[in-house]
Amino acid sequence: MNTISFPSRQSGSAIDTVIFDWAGTIVDFGSFAPTQVMVDVFAEAGVAITLDEARGPMGLAKWDHIQALGRTPEIAARWCERHGRDMSREDVDAVYQNFMPLQVERVGRYSALIPGALQAVENLRARGIRIGSCSGYPRVVMDAVVPMAAEAGYAPDCVIASDDLKAGGRPGPWMALANMIELASCDVAACVKVDDTTPGITEGLSAGMWTVGLSASGNEVGLSWEAWVALTPDEQQACCRPAEDKLRGVGAHEVIRTVADLPAALDRIEARRARGERP
Structure with missing residues (x-):
């Protein structure tokens, strides 16, 4: 070895x-690469979040970051209004799957x-x-x-x-x-x-x-x-x-x-x- x-x-x-x-x-x-992409993938899911909101759970692994955002009261209310339910693990998985290729594509910019x-x-x-x-x-x-x-x-x-x-x-x-x-x-x-x-x-x-x-x-x-x-x-x-x-x-x-x-x-x-x- x-x-x-x-x-x-x-x-x-x-x-x-x-x-x-x-x-x-x-x-x-x-620290723009992870936060701006978070804003964009939530928008793709029909839920608007701000850059400041995206920064809230920064430092967590990205799946956990997405889940933490979905549990934030204001974002949770917007998610429920758009989708008629709370953000589930399956929803977190779906947002994460959209997040990953976009993050890889854009990370070099920042x-x-x-x-x-x-x-x-x-x-x-x-x-x-x-x-x-x-x-x-x-x-x-x-x-x-x-x-x-x-x-x-x-x-x-x-x-x-x-x-x-x-x-x-x-x-x-x-x-x-x-x-x-x-x-x-x-x-x-x-x-x-x-x-x-x-x-x-x-x-x-x-x-x-x-x-x-x-x-x-x-x-x-x-x-x-x-x-x-x-x-x-x-x-x-x-x-x-x-x-x-x-x-x-x-x-x-x-x-x-x-x-x-x-x-x-x-x-x-x-x-x-x-x-x-x-x-």
């Missing part, structure tokens, strides 16, 4: 593994790397940190995204998709722990999960890891890069504050704006580890 070899880190307080989410974290500033992502990853590599990843996307979508990211210069050491594991996806710890196994990481307290959604933060916490939430680049703010940089500093702060509160509210140990700020956040986590703190 092949084994993976990584450089060892000398300090007992050092972080040795960072596990990234994808959309809204490393690629797709504003999968540009987030500014500063490559530099942050290079910093981690220089520190001897293993790079893992997981996503709410199923494997068929990840098979489209991963080569695009590699072409742009980002190639994590491990990629786990939401349907790779029998145990399921977020908010459970399974994808994060599968990264640990694949990367031969020995201590969950030396691992950091980085995500822009509350289920992704809960995933890392459930696995016993440190967690870093991203407020500006992801689902909670939901702006494109162009729209984000057009804001004044005060406007940016106002946009980020609710996202920061939400991510801290579910237990994120650090909240930063984008992955470009991650190296400094890791320094702070390593300082906490040096003081004997654990996640």
Whole structure:
């Protein structure tokens, strides 16, 4: 059996593994690929939902995301008005079947790397940190995204998709722990999960890891890069504050704006580890 070899880190307080989410974290500033397609597939089913509504359950596996939308009171009422019944498992299956090919077709439109992502990853590599990843996307979508990211210069050491594991996806710890196994990481307290959604933060916490939430680049703010940089500093702060509160509210140990700020956040986590703190 092949084994993976990584450089060892000398300090007992050092972080040795960072596990990234994808959309809204490393690629797709504003996390548009999954949300806009959700709007479109519900429209195909005769039920209008807004982009903000589509963002609500973000971070879940996509079948679960669709089911969660169908259980939202306002959307459930619209579904019942259109179809004369509550959204059933069979309805979720049908919407999901429509979602998948559309997601694969469109994901490339939104999968540009987030500014500063490559530099942050290079910093981690220089520190001897293993790079893992997981996503709410199923494997068929990840098979489209991963080569695009590699072409742009980002190639994590491990990629786990939401349907790779029998145990399921977020908010459970399974994808994060599968990264640990694949990367031969020995201590969950030396691992950091980085995500822009509350289920992704809960995933890392459930696995016993440190967690870093991203407020500006992801689902909670939901702006494109162009729209984000057009804001004044005060406007940016106002946009980020609710996202920061939400991510801290579910237990994120650090909240930063984008992955470009991650190296400094890791320094702070390593300082906490040096003081004997654990996640």
